[in-house]
Amino acid sequence: MSSVKKRLFYVVTLLIPFAFFAILELILLAINFGETPPLFIDDVSSSKHRVMNPIVSERYFPTKDYSTKGQYDVFLKEKTNNTFRVFVQGASSSAGFPYLHSGSFPRLLEQKLQHYYPNHHIEVINTSLAATNSYTLLDFVDEILAEQPDLVLIYSGHNEYYGALGVGSSQRFAGSVGLTNLYLKLKNVRTVQLLKNLLQWIYSENEKQSSQTLMSKMVRDESIPFGSSAYHQGLDQYSTNIGTLLSKYQEARVPVMISNLVSNLRDFEPFITGEDTEFDASLAFEQAKKFYEKEDFENALVAFKKARDYDLLKFRAPTDLVNRIPQLAEKYGARWIDMRTAFEKKSENGIIGNDLLLEHVHANLTGVRLFADVFFEEVASFLKEKNIKIDSSQSFTYRIAEVDSLYGSTSIQQLMSNWPFTDKVQNQISPPRNEIEKLIAGDFLWVAVMSNAFARQIETRPEKALTTALVMVQEYPHTAQPYLMAGEAYYKMKAYDETVDFLSQMPKEFQSQSSFQLQLNARLSQGNYLSALPIAKSLFALEKSIENQYLVAALTDITSIRLAVIEPKQVLSNPDAYIRALGALAYLKRTDDVANLHRKLKQIIPTNSALNQLQETLKLKR
């Protein structure tokens, strides 16, 4: 063999591994093996909108069974000039757990921003996913940047240890942030996905342990003592990932607001206490309670914080992590939001407890409103700097659907009756008994439960029905039905001007027979025939039926006279117009107006034959 040939063979042989992986990857791509779910996808029900991909969390969870879904916040594919687009990044607290939908602070923030900035199209897009941490937040940055954000809000940190890929869930690799981020990038490669599936299959074949054993094993394995190497790795993981994330936004000149964190100190005992006497969480909690009883709130706060920080199960971000947030914000030019102080101010004796939180970290509805208020104040101050004026002419109240409120309270009851809030692990959940429990169990869709609630509320509690409908409008701004429901609720509340205002301002493509009919009914109920006429004309333009033609004609006859002031002189000069108007009012079944006009005409033109004939036809009192 010649030396040239031998050299060539060496090159070919060395290229084989590359060729192998390239061909394997191409084959896997060709047969559509695996997937890399993008963060945002086109919405299936509207070609003009985008939405967060409901399966995006599969990127971070070992099995699909445990992946979580985020909120459904649609936003315009083509961003308009008056759009103010805010992305929210975080985990379960900002996802709105346990209420979700209208019980999440990003939704409330959007409501408030839209109310006070009516000339802008406000989009608050929540990308928060329960059980994720800074790895997920960082992984989303490039895709968020591609959607032209005007502002990014961040509330994250409680899941840093146990969230997907966190140091508490991958201790065998000593929590290497670099390798974990490398892995997140490699996950897009189909060959890696093939290998992962193969390993999962092997693992699941071998996994035969019961849940109870796994739980007790987890407590042992996943305990993270205060000051341990895992504890510090968690802090570094947060700093590295959030630092990289903030630097990316800074480079892209996208403003960021990052909040510090709140957790339940006063009313929440540590999950697990170790045998370490120096860092005894239960002892610290007992001391804190004694200080509190003696009204020594300053020392109580210090001891409560120790109890949280020493807790071996790190479901509440420790002080050391929370303290890094303002430092990171300052370093990377982000705004820092002091949520903790805002919560302390609203808490009994300045120590955060059950007055604002449901359990260890998740807010109750008062707390959720406070989250939204604090973020709103910061965003409003940011907008003021941009010379965007606030319109404070109308008062504002948050809209939270009854369904979401019930969903939250039921979910939290179920959560608190299980590990780690109690010692027992309940694998058996009793069968769902009502719609809310079925919704939690996934047997019902949110939209169906909301629609059923609306149907129940509309006749007896139209104010509640209105809230339900407006919450649905916020969730589905690209579909007509919720607008009609809200219009109907306004109508049932006898809020006739609001009925017309709301329905006439809804997107033009949703205007229909039903929406015009509701507006018309509202104007007729007010006896405002002048305003009803153009609506009737719109109705006729939409459907040229004989009924609509009569409607326009009747309203034209009624509006040709001044119904409010019947002057004898004018009646005598053109009696036919008044008699036609009387007939038109009768056609529209406006009983009171018919009686009034008839009475007046009888006084002015009692012998008019046309009037008497109409009187006979309509069987009016002589």
Place this chain on the structure above:
Amino acid sequence: MNSLKELFQFMSERKRLWLAPIIIILLLLGLLIVFVEGSALAPFIYSVF
């Protein structure tokens, strides 16, 4: 044809040269997946919230 035969012979004598990188890369990726993805206990923590 003769050259192809020679190439296969060359490769068969030097399996380590091209097989080893494939095996090593697959092994490294496997280890990365196993260690980073974490234990199967993780889902039980995730399911809490």
